Amino acid sequence: MTNSLTPGIVLTVIIGYFLFLIIISLITSRGANNQTFFTANKKSPWYLVAFGMIGATLSGVTFISIPGVVGAGGYNINFSYMQMVMGYMLGYYVIAAILMPLYYKNNLTTIYGYLRERFGVISYKTGAFYFLLSRIIGASFRLFLVAIVLQNFVMNDLGVSFYTTVAITIILIWLYTFRGGIKTIVWTDTIQTTCMLGAVILTIFAIGSNLDLSVRAMWNEISQAGYTEMFYFEGGWSDPNNFFKQFISGALIAIVMTGLDQDMMQKNLTCKSLGDAQKNVFAFSFTLIFANILFLGLGGLLYIYSMKSGIALPERSDLLFPEIAINHLGPSIGIIFVLGLIAAAYSSADSALTALTTSFCIDFLDFERTERSEEQKKYTRLKVHIAFSLILFFVIVLFKLLNNEAIINQLFRAAGYTYGPLLGLFTFGMFTQINIRDKWVCLVCVIAPLLTVFIDLNSESLLGGFKFGSMLISLNGALTFIGLWLLKAKSDKGHHKIAYNSIK
Secondary structure, eight states: OOOOOOHHHHHHHHHHHHHHHHHHHHHHTTTOOHHHHHHGGGOBOHHHHHHHHHHHHHHHHHHHHHHHHTTTOSTTOTTTHHHHHHHHHHHHHHIIIIIHHHHHHTTOSSTTHHHHHHTOHHHHHHHHHHHHHHHHHHHHHHHHHHHHHHIIIIIHHHTOOHHHHHHHHHHHHHHHHTTTTHHHHHHHHHHHHHHHHHHHHHHHHHHHHHTTOOHHHHHHHHHHTTTTOOOOOTTGGGOTTOHHHHHHHHHHHHIIIIITOHHHHHHHTTBSSHHHHHHHHHHHHHHHHHHHHHHHHHHHHHHHHHHHHTOOOOSSGGGHHHHHHHHTSOHHHHHHHHHHHHHHHHHHHHHHHHHHHHHIIIIISOTTTSOOOHHHHHHHHHHHHHHHHHHHHHHHHHHHHHOOHHHHHHHHHHHHHTHHHHHHHHHHHHHOOOOBOGGGHHHHHHHHHHHHHHHHHHHHHHTTTOOOGGGHHHHHHHHHHHHHHHTBOOOOHHHHHHHHHTTO
16 A cells, blocks of 8 residues: 655644643643642542553553564564563552552652662662663663654655754653643643554554454464464573563563652652552553553564565564554554654653653752742753753764664663662662661662673573573662672661661
8 A cells, every 4th residue: 555644744743743732731730830840739640640651651662662573583572572561560569569658658759769768868869860860861762763763754754854853852842841740741641642552553453454354353363373472481591581581570670660760650659649559550550461462463463464465574673563554554544653653752751851850859959958949949940851851862862973773772771770779779778677888879889780791791601501681680689789788887776677667
């Protein structure tokens, strides 16, 4: 099927989409103050937060990458990704049952405030710094990949340069978040999740229509092609797709990249009560299962459709979805795909920018502890918001200038190492009553990731062929935990017992 999707049509759709988001921003930011920006005044409906978190969790990378991995071979082949999603369920239970009560009991605006009370200022700043570092690199990486897709399939035809595309992207995010902050994000994420899932569902039906297949027939085709194979036990611990390896990794990834991440937790902390926040986490976790099945099912259909239609597979599997949606399913699906892609990218990027601003203002500028007027805080917050917008822009430009996919992927992977120290810090704080020498915590949190890299590079020779894969985060956290234990200090036991009992 030829595609008559013109650059003018795409541009009109994009402009209309962002005008809609800006209108939502104007409505939700009426009477907004600093507490509105940081906490939404603790009035967010839990069901909106739950649904909106789907888009923020999946992101633009998932939107274009997960469908492509189904038939690409190698890591996460077929439906094996669901093994990790099952692990997420355990991780989200830990978040709801252990972490959320801790955060609400201590009335935290940023979750790293717990580290100040438990260990001291250095631990607190270290945890917050690692969040800023990982989120800057992670958000920039995701926006970079999505910008490449938009550039290749849309913006080049409009004569718009890559740097202009990125600049416009950052400016638009800033425009609809700078006033309402997290309150606006809760509502825009709901809209963007709807667009993202709608794009997947409508693409599935478009493929089914072109192949003259019902929903049941589509599933049978996917199953007969061998794509629905999910559980892998035969390869043992050396197999990156091993069920137990994937399940445990999924649980830890959910705990650290959601439960210990200010970006993801900030939305949860806007709920009216702990009970609402817990309902949000449970509802979100179960909805996420069905969302991932949709993406994987779409992936199987894309490979079946390309084979039956004689469409050459792109060199990179994450370009399969955009290639078919934009160039082979007609202009309507092309427009829907662009909307879904933009929604997926922005649902994670906008909350990241808001969370970065919140963390820096609270954790480094001590908004909650210093005497400043509301107007002074608002003006400072605005400057911080602009500064992080510029930082994201320049990091994305750096990725483009590097022009080396291997280096960029390594940078993104390196950002993941910063979650290990957070896992170790929070685990040590919550499950021991040991007080530590706070001034040395930063050193431990630098050494642990470096040791993790060394062990990972040599694990096959040192551990008889064992590969950590996605379990590296557990190794990183364990090394941090051991390092903190070595820092134990003689002190008043009553102090840390109070901190420990704060989770109960």
